[in-house]
Amino acid sequence: MNININRLMESMETMWQIGATAKGGVHRLTLTEEDRAARDLFRQWCEDVGLSVRVDDLGNMYARRAGTEDLPPVMLGSHLDSVPLGGRYDGPLGVLTALEVVRTLNDHGIETKHPLEVVNWSNEEGHRFNPGLFGSSVAIGTREAEVAFTAIDDDGISYRDALMRIGYAGEIANRPADIHAYLEIHIEQGPVLEAENIPVGLVQGINGQFWREVTVIGRPGHAGANPMQGRADALVAASRMVLGLRELALRSVGYGVVTVGKMSVAPGAMNIVPARVEFTIDARAAGAEDLATFDAGIIELARDAEQAEGVAITVAGTEAYPPIPFDAEVMNTIREAMVTEGLPVRELWSGGGHDAGVVGLRWPAGMIFVRSKDGLSHAEAEYSSPEDIEAATNVLLRAAVELAR
Amino acid sequence: MNININRLMESMETMWQIGATAKGGVHRLTLTEEDRAARDLFRQWCEDVGLSVRVDDLGNMYARRAGTEDLPPVMLGSHLDSVPLGGRYDGPLGVLTALEVVRTLNDHGIETKHPLEVVNWSNEEGHRFNPGLFGSSVAIGTREAEVAFTAIDDDGISYRDALMRIGYAGEIANRPADIHAYLEIHIEQGPVLEAENIPVGLVQGINGQFWREVTVIGRPGHAGANPMQGRADALVAASRMVLGLRELALRSVGYGVVTVGKMSVAPGAMNIVPARVEFTIDARAAGAEDLATFDAGIIELARDAEQAEGVAITVAGTEAYPPIPFDAEVMNTIREAMVTEGLPVRELWSGGGHDAGVVGLRWPAGMIFVRSKDGLSHAEAEYSSPEDIEAATNVLLRAAVELAR
Numbered sequence: 001m002n003i004n005i006n007r008l009m010e011s012m013e014t015m016w017q018i019g020a021t022a023k024g025g026v027h028r029l030t031l032t033e034e035d036r037a038a039r040d041l042f043r044q045w046c047e048d049v050g051l052s053v054r055v056d057d058l059g060n061m062y063a064r065r066a067g068t069e070d071l072p073p074v075m076l077g078s079h080l081d082s083v084p085l086g087g088r089y090d091g092p093l094g095v096l097t098a099l100e101v102v103r104t105l106n107d108h109g110i111e112t113k114h115p116l117e118v119v120n121w122s123n124e125e126g127h128r129f130n131p132g133l134f135g136s137s138v139a140i141g142t143r144e145a146e147v148a149f150t151a152i153d154d155d156g157i158s159y160r161d162a163l164m165r166i167g168y169a170g171e172i173a174n175r176p177a178d179i180h181a182y183l184e185i186h187i188e189q190g191p192v193l194e195a196e197n198i199p200v201g202l203v204q205g206i207n208g209q210f211w212r213e214v215t216v217i218g219r220p221g222h223a224g225a226n227p228m229q230g231r232a233d234a235l236v237a238a239s240r241m242v243l244g245l246r247e248l249a250l251r252s253v254g255y256g257v258v259t260v261g262k263m264s265v266a267p268g269a270m271n272i273v274p275a276r277v278e279f280t281i282d283a284r285a286a287g288a289e290d291l292a293t294f295d296a297g298i299i300e301l302a303r304d305a306e307q308a309e310g311v312a313i314t315v316a317g318t319e320a321y322p323p324i325p326f327d328a329e330v331m332n333t334i335r336e337a338m339v340t341e342g343l344p345v346r347e348l349w350s351g352g353g354h355d356a357g358v359v360g361l362r363w364p365a366g367m368i369f370v371r372s373k374d375g376l377s378h379a380e381a382e383y384s385s386p387e388d389i390e391a392a393t394n395v396l397l398r399a400a401v402e403l404a405r
Numbered sequence: 406m407n408i409n410i411n412r413l414m415e416s417m418e419t420m421w422q423i424g425a426t427a428k429g430g431v432h433r434l435t436l437t438e439e440d441r442a443a444r445d446l447f448r449q450w451c452e453d454v455g456l457s458v459r460v461d462d463l464g465n466m467y468a469r470r471a472g473t474e475d476l477p478p479v480m481l482g483s484h485l486d487s488v489p490l491g492g493r494y495d496g497p498l499g500v501l502t503a504l505e506v507v508r509t510l511n512d513h514g515i516e517t518k519h520p521l522e523v524v525n526w527s528n529e530e531g532h533r534f535n536p537g538l539f540g541s542s543v544a545i546g547t548r549e550a551e552v553a554f555t556a557i558d559d560d561g562i563s564y565r566d567a568l569m570r571i572g573y574a575g576e577i578a579n580r581p582a583d584i585h586a587y588l589e590i591h592i593e594q595g596p597v598l599e600a601e602n603i604p605v606g607l608v609q610g611i612n613g614q615f616w617r618e619v620t621v622i623g624r625p626g627h628a629g630a631n632p633m634q635g636r637a638d639a640l641v642a643a644s645r646m647v648l649g650l651r652e653l654a655l656r657s658v659g660y661g662v663v664t665v666g667k668m669s670v671a672p673g674a675m676n677i678v679p680a681r682v683e684f685t686i687d688a689r690a691a692g693a694e695d696l697a698t699f700d701a702g703i704i705e706l707a708r709d710a711e712q713a714e715g716v717a718i719t720v721a722g723t724e725a726y727p728p729i730p731f732d733a734e735v736m737n738t739i740r741e742a743m744v745t746e747g748l749p750v751r752e753l754w755s756g757g758g759h760d761a762g763v764v765g766l767r768w769p770a771g772m773i774f775v776r777s778k779d780g781l782s783h784a785e786a787e788y789s790s791p792e793d794i795e796a797a798t799n800v801l802l803r804a805a806v807e808l809a810r
Contacts, residue, residue: 190630207629211675222782223664223687224612224756225595228654230780235665236651239644246641249633259628260640261675265668270616270685272666272783280675282628351629377627378677 001108003397005390008100015041015080015096016088025380026088030081030123031059031159036166038080042095042120049103051118055170058148059122059163060135062174065102067115067404072178074112074404076101076396077119078186078355079135083127087382089187093370095120097185097393101400112404114180121355122163128153129162136358139175181330181403182365184356185392187384188348191375198346199388200395201369202334206350206357207255207284208291208323212298214241216305217312220267220275235265235274237309244301245281248294255349256285258294286323286349323349324357330366330403337398343391352377366399368392406513408802410795413505420446420485420501421493430785431493435486435528436464436564441571443485447500447525454508456523460575463553464527464568465540467579470507472520472809477583479517479809481506481801482524483591483760484540488532492787494592498775500525502590502798506805517809519585526760527568533558534567541763544580586735586808587770589761590797592789593753596780603751604793605800606774607739611755611762612660613696613728614689617703619646621710622717625672625680640670640679642714649706650686653699660754661690663699691728691754728754729762735771735808742803748796757782771804773797 018037019028028034039061043053046063053063064073078094098118105112121139126132129151137143149160163169188194193201218234242260249258263279283294302313338345348369350357356367370392373383423442424433433439444466448458451468458468469478483499503523510517526544531537534556542548554565568574593599598606623639647665654663668684688699707718743750753774755762761772775797778788 188630189627190632191626191635192630192632195635209629220784221596221780222594222757223666224614224662224689224758225593225597225782226662226756226780227595227597227660228651228662230596230600233651233664235647235668239647242640242644243648246633246638255632257629257631257633259638259676259678261628261670261677261679262673263640263668263670265666268667270666271664271687273664274666282676284629351631352627353629375626375631377630379625 001104003100003104003390003393005386007103008096008389008393009386011045011096011099012088012092015092019082021085021380023380025085026082027085028080028082029084029128030125031128031162031166035081036168039120039168042080045099046118049106051102054174055168056139056174057145057170057172058135058138059168059170060139061120062176063118065116067112069113071114072180073115073117074400075117075119075176075179075182076184076400077121078184079121079124081123081125083125083378085380086378087376087380089382089384090377091124093187093389094185097396100393101397104397110401112401114404116400116404124355129159133353133355133358134159136355140358140362142358142361179359179363182356182359182363183368183396183399184354185368185370185396186354187377187382188369188372189352189375189377190372192348193346193369193371194373194375196346198344199371200338200343200392202331202338202345202347203326203350203367203369204331204347205286205323205325206353207286208288208321209282209284210291210295210320212281212315212317214279214281214302215314216277218273218275221273223271223273226273231273232310233273234277234311237305237311237313238263238277238279240305240308241301245298248297252285252290252293254286254290256290256294257351258283284351288322324360326360326366327364330364333402334366334368334395334399337395337402340398341391341394343395368395406509408505408509408795408798410791412508413501413794413798414791416450416501416504417493417497420497424487426490426785428785430490431487432490433485433487434489434533435530436533436567436571440486441573444525444573447485450504451523454511456507459579460573461544461579462550462575462577463540463543464573464575465544466525467581468523470521472517474518476519477585478520478522479805480522480524480581480584480587481589481805482526483589484526484529486528486530488530488783490785491783492781492785494787494789495782496529498592498794499590502794502801505798506802509802515806517806519809521805521809529760534564538758538760538763539564541760545763545767547763547766584764584768587761587764587768588773588801588805589759590773590775590801591759592782592787593774593777594757594780594782595777597753598751598774598776599778599780601751603749604776605743605748605797607736607743607750607752608731608755608772608774609736609752610691610728610730611758612689612691613693613726614687615696615700615725617686617720617722619684619686619707620719621682623678623680626678628676628678631678636678637715638678639682639716642710642716642718643668643682643684645710645714646706650703653702657690657695657698659691659695660756661695661699662756663688689756693727729765731765731771732769735769738807739771739773739800739804742800742807745803746796746799748800773800
């Protein structure tokens with residue numbers, strides 16, 4: 001029994017038309033008309049294969065294939081919304097591979113003891129309504145529904161109003177009461193599998209992460225009239241920190257990464273010594289120890305830079321998420337399916353957040369990564385080959401059947 | 406014989422009213438209504454003390470006090486225009502101290518062999534019409550008048566039209582034919598004199614300088630999914646260069662300074678590895694050797710960063726100005742005047758460009774610096790004390806009399 005890759009890719013192609021961009025990507029922000037069209041299409045496909053679709057108060061869609069017993073479901077899925085000018089794999093791949101698993105089981109008339117549910121989580125991306133993962137986190141109870149409902153987009157429209165407008169405000173009773181196991185396919189979004197020539201990865205968990213906003217206050221001065229010795233150059237101090245942060249990450253034992261992605265320099269004139277620099281720090285690691293080391297290291301680097309450069313540095317931001325290791329039994333089931341498929345078992349941590357990580361806080365969950373071309377993600381050019389997708393979906397099929405047996 | 410500091414400060418105060426800002430600075434861009442008012446006031450003051458004012462085709466104003474012989478003039482002055490939200494000393498101090506020298510000579514009925522001319526150069530600052538020093542550089546012949554005339558401001562108005570509009574388009578024949586010696590007082594714009602507790606500085610020359618625009622091309626990537634080892638982080642590479650440039654400047658033997666004042670990071674998202682960084686380099690030194698070392702060093706640092714970080718770096722920009730040492734005899738005359746005044750003789754190079762540097766390319770020139778509080782310049786809070794201004798203006802008086810004798 002194998003999935004039908006042609007049927008799957010055809011569905012991917014059809015879904016891609018909704019919000020397709022000229023450069024081959026997709027622009028389908030959450031709760032927009034495009035999102036409504038994607039949801040309508042998904043609902044139609046589910047009903048076509050005999051699934052019953054329910055929608056909860058957050059707009060999460062659950063398409064159920066009954067089991068032979070009334071047990072908690074094995075849930076498979078991801079999300080259909082995209083970032084602005086995003087790629088066509090991210091999100092939809094997880095939903096449509098889940099649907100392909102159901103179609104394949106139907107083809108072969110295979111029943112499972114546990115029901116199967118294909119899920120489309122609302123607002124995973126968080127671009128229109130911050131900070132994302134709304135659907136899964138309210139459904140499992142780590143976020144208050146009211147916080148999600150009252151989130152406002154750039155046009156002043158609330159999540160609640162946007163949801164009503166597209167007709168996907170359902171019942172609170174439709175939230176999952178229990179989940180036997182949760183599985184999600186996603187593109188890797190990074191270069192690791194490609195570098196090692198491996199099609200499919202077994203995800204060990206979601207990296208913990210935290211963010212900081214750093215402000216460096218120096219002293220402005222005429223670029224010609226201020227000797228180097230007496231300067232308090234905010235950019236020199238910030239540069240010192242950028243390099244220090246990279247060293248800090250390189251010393252981490254696990255999958256630690258530290259990124260300065262955003263920086264502004266003021267006053268920003270060619271002939272004035274920078275007086276103020278603001279930059280962000282994004283720190284992630286699989287281990288809580290690494291995260292603690294990063295946290296302390298940032299403060300130490302700031303103090304060093306203050307002393308060396310005569311500037312004042314503040315480090316703000318306390319939002320932090322601990323690492324979420326996936327369920328050992330679920331991982332083992334995926335691992336066995338990979339072996340059955342003749343695939344090498346490369347385990348890796350996810351640097352990005354996913355609905356699977358949220359679900360994993362409460363129920364057994366696991367993830368399967370598909371090799372990404374050039375490690376691209378959230379980009380119109382992101383790509384994974386049909387061959388790799390086929391391999392990953394067959395793993396998903398076998399693991400789902402095993403878990404729902 | 407001494408200058409009248411109360412009269413001078415009163416004139417400074419009156420001039421400051423034209424374009425005065427709430428925070429004690431001045432906003433008087435070139436060829437605006439404020440500039441016209443400042444010019445009108447200056448012309449009136451000149452005529453009040455018997456000077457004849459002529460205006461050349463660039464709008465430069467020359468107020469002449471006849472000498473006993475028909476010889477090339479000793480010229481004193483600076484400029485009345487300001488940068489946006491600038492200080493009240495920069496520029497006007499040089500013009501009004503020159504006027505005070507004439508008033509003092511009148512008080513004492515002292516005649517000089519050479520005529521004296523007080524000059525107000527047009528568009529020194531270059532903010533409205535780039536790149537500044539228009540009046541002096543066209544007058545001495547290092548810039549084509551047409552290039553200045555056709556320069557366009559942000560509203561699409563040409564220098565020529567703006568000049569006509571304020572009624573200060575004069576005759577080409579009024580440009581200086583010859584200058585016996587040129588003297589200019591200016592605030593230091595830096596912290597050196599204040600740090601050494603010295604009121605007045607003898608300027609040795611104008612630092613040579615050049616500018617570069619650097620573009621670092623890295624590879625974007627998800628901040629979580631891209632391990633540190635395989636990244637091509639444009640900001641890490643740029644930070645490396647910023648620190649390297651500082652080291653390069655610290656190794657210079659003279660007054661070398663290198664500044665990165667402007668930087669932009671793209672795409673500029675907290676969770677994306679920077680793909681492109683652009684920054685500027687402003688390099689200045691008194692010696693041509695230092696400048697050559699900087700020039701070569703920048704390329705070497707770029708190549709090192711490319712190799713180490715896997716990025717591509719381009720260094721653009723070829724505009725360069727050689728150092729302009731001031732005339733030895735003029736400097737000696739200023740030095741003797743300082744000694745007469747009982748002032749310590751601290752010699753230093755100017756990090757900023759000045760009309761005196763332009764004039765010095767063709768005729769004997771010199772400059773006197775006044776101590777700046779906190780080294781501030783081009784800032785509303787810039788300040789020099791009346792005591793320091795008095796000392797500098799007495800030096801100017803004695804040097805001018807000696808040169809015009």
